[in-house]
Amino acid sequence: xxxxxxxxxxxxxxxxxxxxxxxxxxxxxxxxxxxxxxxxxxxxxxxxxxxxxxxxxxxxxxxxxxxxxxxxxxxxxxxxxxxxxxxxxxxxxxxxxxxxxxxxxxxxxxxxxxxx
Amino acid sequence: xxxxxxxxxxxxxxxxxxxxxxxxxxxxxxxxxxxxxxxxxxxxxxxxxxxxxxxxxxxxxxxxxxxxxxxxxxxxxxxxxxxxxxxxxxxxxxxxxxxxxxxxxxxxxxxxxxxxxx
Numbered sequence: 001x002x003x004x005x006x007x008x009x010x011x012x013x014x015x016x017x018x019x020x021x022x023x024x025x026x027x028x029x030x031x032x033x034x035x036x037x038x039x040x041x042x043x044x045x046x047x048x049x050x051x052x053x054x055x056x057x058x059x060x061x062x063x064x065x066x067x068x069x070x071x072x073x074x075x076x077x078x079x080x081x082x083x084x085x086x087x088x089x090x091x092x093x094x095x096x097x098x099x100x101x102x103x104x105x106x107x108x109x110x111x112x113x114x115x116x
Numbered sequence: 117x118x119x120x121x122x123x124x125x126x127x128x129x130x131x132x133x134x135x136x137x138x139x140x141x142x143x144x145x146x147x148x149x150x151x152x153x154x155x156x157x158x159x160x161x162x163x164x165x166x167x168x169x170x171x172x173x174x175x176x177x178x179x180x181x182x183x184x185x186x187x188x189x190x191x192x193x194x195x196x197x198x199x200x201x202x203x204x205x206x207x208x209x210x211x212x213x214x215x216x217x218x219x220x221x222x223x224x225x226x227x228x229x230x231x232x233x234x
Binding site for chain 2: 031033035040041042043044045048056089091093095104105106107108109110112
């Protein structure tokens with residue numbers, strides 16, 4: 001399967017714990033995007049990364065959330081000290097460089113975080 | 117700011133009939149792309165169809181077609197010959213090139229839950 005791979009698919013955490021979500025983009029894609037889907041809502045942009053660079057994190061909450069895309073390995077979305085409101089589906093998408101307005105984003109299957 | 121509105125929280129259709137899912141959008145940017153995604157109960161986001169703002173013809177992909185009315189800023193999805201497997205959430209989304217030249221963000225609507233009845 002050469003698609004966008006996310007893991008874990010489901011993650012349960014207690015309040016105050018840390019959540020780490022991983023995303024491996026499609027082969028040949030160097031751009032990664034994270035979106036969050038709250039219950040009953042559409043997806044909302046969080047952050048856009050290229051290898052070793054955060055390009056746009058305007059959709060990320062100012063505290064507790066961070067993202068990275070290292071030179072080697074998957075992109076990681078990290079949520080520290082989780083709260084119940086962080087319960088959501090987190091989707092990763094990837095694209096090749098120079099994606100125009102008609103460029104399709106390829107989404108992973110999402111990681112569903114439940115905070116108890 | 118860009119905005120996508122999907123006014124139908126839920127829709128029902130009989131198997132083998134056609135159904136139209138509404139989507140209106142708001143942007144002042146002349147160059148934009150409109151997308152439809154399907155999200156079945158398993159949760160993944162599946163790309164269905166794309167329409168560019170400068171495209172002269174309505175997009176079609178198999179049983180999916182996009183009824184693009186630029187003056188009315190609408191981009192409705194038409195599914196012909198509905199199948200039971202079409203039951204899912206459907207999201208309309210838009211991408212524009214912002215003032216900084218960036219064009220990577222998708223703005224999503226809240227979705228429409230389609231149920232296909234046998």
